[in-house]
Amino acid sequence: MSNNGVPNPIHYWLLSIQIFLFSSSALNARTAHGWGTKHQNPIKGGSHNLGHGSSSSSVYDSYQPYSPIFDVPSFGARGDGVSDDSKAFQVTWSAACAVKNATIKIPSKFRLLISPITLQGPCEPGLVLQIDGMIVAPGGPRMWLKPELLQWINFKNLHDFVIQGRGTINGQGSAWWWITPRILQNQLTNRNSRYDDTMKPTAVRFYSSLNLTIRDIQIQNSPRCHLKFDNCAGVKVTNLSISSPGDSPNTDGIHLQNSQRVEVENSTISCGDDCISIQTGCSDVNIQNIKCGPGHGIRHGA
Numbered sequence: 363m364s365n366n367g368v369p370n371p372i373h374y375w376l377l378s379i380q381i382f383l384f385s386s387s388a389l390n391a392r393t394a395h396g397w398g399t400k401h402q403n404p405i406k407g408g409s410h411n412l413g414h415g416s417s418s419s420s421v422y423d424s425y426q427p428y429s430p431i432f433d434v435p436s437f438g439a440r441g442d443g444v445s446d447d448s449k450a451f452q453v454t455w456s457a458a459c460a461v462k463n464a465t466i467k468i469p470s471k472f473r474l475l476i477s478p479i480t481l482q483g484p485c486e487p488g489l490v491l492q493i494d495g496m497i498v499a500p501g502g503p504r505m506w507l508k509p510e511l512l513q514w515i516n517f518k519n520l521h522d523f524v525i526q527g528r529g530t531i532n533g534q535g536s537a538w539w540w541i542t543p544r545i546l547q548n549q550l551t552n553r554n555s556r557y558d559d560t561m562k563p564t565a566v567r568f569y570s571s572l573n574l575t576i577r578d579i580q581i582q583n584s585p586r587c588h589l590k591f592d593n594c595a596g597v598k599v600t601n602l603s604i605s606s607p608g609d610s611p612n613t614d615g616i617h618l619q620n621s622q623r624v625e626v627e628n629s630t631i632s633c634g635d636d637c638i639s640i641q642t643g644c645s646d647v648n649i650q651n652i653k654c655g656p657g658h659g660i661r662h663g664a
């Protein structure tokens with residue numbers, strides 16, 4: 363995340379801007395509400411049908427009060443922040459994924475310790491992950507059980523999915539921020555390849571997904587980028603709070619890559635690098651009412 367192209371770090375700026383990025387291959391007209399345009403399917407090799415006619419904000423209302431609840435404690439999660447609850451979380455996910463309009467609940471005061479994990483679709487539509495407690499990462503590379511340095515929580519092949527709640531996703535990044543590549547190499551045992559200090563996990567990544575809403579929660583202290591969307595379309599981020607210390611290296615707020623129809627609004631981002639970084643292959647990105655700082659603002663282009 364070098365600073366090429368953008369002059370100075372900008373501290374505490376309130377902005378209300380709209381950005382339309384048109385990649386050479388995807389020139390999409392945008393309607394007033396951003397959801398009504400017909401689009402080509404951006405998911406390579408996917409089979410989702412993106413063609414839809416009506417403009418709607420229904421993604422914001424998709425919390426289902428009468429939806430079937432999948433409470434992580436009922437699936438064996440301990441929630442003490444010490445026991446590894448990955449397995450229970452994965453089992454809860456699989457059960458909820460198979461049911462329409464299901465809600466996975468992480469209760470308040472629960473601390474769900476999760477190793478690197480992939481939560482995969484396709485799932486039945488209307489799935490909600492309700493985080494009222496905390497999802498917490500293992501404390502640094504020494505405890506990183508799986509050889510997965512790209513990301514910690516990987517959401518994949520989802521459509522019509524919501525994350526919401528009063529809770530927090532905590533990446534425990536302080537154990538990663540200051541270590542040298544040599545120390546990283548030594549701590550990541552049984553690895554043959556070489557590691558450099560760019561190889562620190564993004565906290566939450568969405569890959570190849572459609573119609574996502576991430577709202578209300580806090581994402582804190584990622585080892586690297588906090589929230590990444592790659593090969594996604596129809597993304598809404600609102601009322602989110604992202605935070606890591608201003609001097610934590612490479613802790614971008616939000617990364618967008620190969621993603622279309624993205625709205626980020628009403629959110630607070632304070633971190634050690636770019637608040638929002640818009641990389642290659644993005645179009646129809648709309649950013650409004652973001653409080654950014656500390657952090658390096660919003661960057662377009664790699």
Ligand SMILES: *[C@@H]1O[C@H](CO)[C@@H](O)[C@H](O)[C@H]1NC(C)=O
Pocket residue numbers: 426462463488
């Ligand atoms: C799921 O929620 C949608 C939107 O509220 C509703 O139209 C649909 O009937 C629900 N499906 C089921 C199986 O409950």
Ligand SMILES: *[C@@H]1O[C@H](CO)[C@@H](O)[C@H](O)[C@H]1NC(C)=O
Pocket residue numbers: 397410411412414415416418419420421487521522572573596
């Ligand atoms: C995506 O959202 C639009 C507008 O809310 C809806 O019409 C469409 O069916 C959704 N597609 C999927 C795959 O969820």
Ligand SMILES: *[C@@H]1O[C@H](CO)[C@@H](O)[C@H](O)[C@H]1NC(C)=O
Pocket residue numbers: 527528529578579601
């Ligand atoms: C924003 O999120 C906070 C914390 O979860 C919540 O208390 C508040 O009601 C949310 N605001 C809106 C407008 O949804």
Ligand SMILES: *[C@@H]1O[C@H](CO)[C@@H](O)[C@H](O)[C@H]1NC(C)=O
Pocket residue numbers: 422600601627628651
């Ligand atoms: C964002 O905030 C504005 C102003 O408070 C509000 O009108 C709008 O509904 C909010 N957007 C969402 C998606 O909550």
